[in-house]
Amino acid sequence: MFRLIPRVQHYDWGSYDALPRLTGRAPGDRPEAELWFGAHESAPSGVPAAGGHTDLAVLYQANPKALVGADAVRVFDGRFPFMLKVLAPTKSLSIQCHPSREQAQDATDGTYVDTWPKPEGLVAITPFETFVGMRDYADIVSLVAGLEVPELSAIVEWASGQDEPSVALLEALLTLDLPVRNALVRSVIGAIADREDDPAFPAIRRVAEDFPGDIGLVVLLTMNHLTAMPGDYVFVPAGCLHAYQHGVAVEIMANSDNVIRAGLTPKAINIPELLRIVRPDSAPIRRSEPPGRVRDYGVDTDYFHLYAVGPGPEATLIPGAGPRIVLSLQDSTTVTSGPTSLELSSGDAAFLAPGEDVTVAGSGTLFVATAG
Structure with missing residues (x-):
């Protein structure tokens, strides 16, 4: 078990104050759109280390089996399987679509940054408005x-x-x-x-x-308008057209950054590829907040699984057995593995190795991301 340092993404659609407020920091002079927790090569999370720091991608490349387990290395072909984010849009993201694994592999060279799919799910922290799926x-x-x-x-x-x-x-x-x-x-x-x-x-x-x-x-x-309320979960499969609007949400996704856009952006719009991968019948899955202190948002893909553990003074076991990224939000939590404890303030995260029994207690909510 060790701490993770998020990577802040300063996209122009982000909020100046939502993520700093959520994580107990003073707002800066640039919008903060996303916090990234994971090993994606373009923005891997930092890891404190003796004499300096490293990052999760470096640790994973050095010993993938130790970090995620032999089964995950085999199933995901040596790629770290998932990524966790916190989003805070204040204006519309581009209308976009993500490919399936087969579509990413079959695409013309240069179309995508990698050959992986990007299914994604989100849990609303505030009311979160989006257009998702076609009518x-x-x-x-x-x-x-x-x-x-x-x-x-x-x-x-x-x-x-x-x-x-x-x-x-x-x-x-x-x-x-x-x-x-x-x-x-x-x-x-x-x-x-x-x-x-x-x-x-x-x-x-x-x-x-x-x-x-x-x-x-x-x-x-042509798209469905949806507002997810706090605690609601929305899963966006491959081929599902979507455009997030505003609010704050925790997002989990496969470890990819493959995007094809269809409007509301100054970036390139690849119309032939959009028409190849879009699936008008690819509908989002929406679930209300599950009951109980330990909340399971369900398995919709092999790439990830998301849980949440609500506040409580007594320690309870963190769900999941594989590699996990845990993120504390809306107050502090304490995660404990054997004799080692980490105090996580809102916005702090940690990585848990496969098979590690870890408990959590505190007044915050702990989001738990793992492979599906």
């Missing part, structure tokens, strides 16, 4: 009919006659000529300007303040 096509047809935007209705009607209407609709929207696209976005934003009858409408208006004229605003109409 049923019949719902899209009904929604668009109510907007009375003739140019959008024509596209939706055309797509309905194609083999995969939702994919055809995405392709049609994303490949519009620029003048036509700009006019369509203006018409759609005008049509929803005073409407509150669908929760997506006010959310899209807020996004339009940051991304005026972006065709992603129309793509959001």
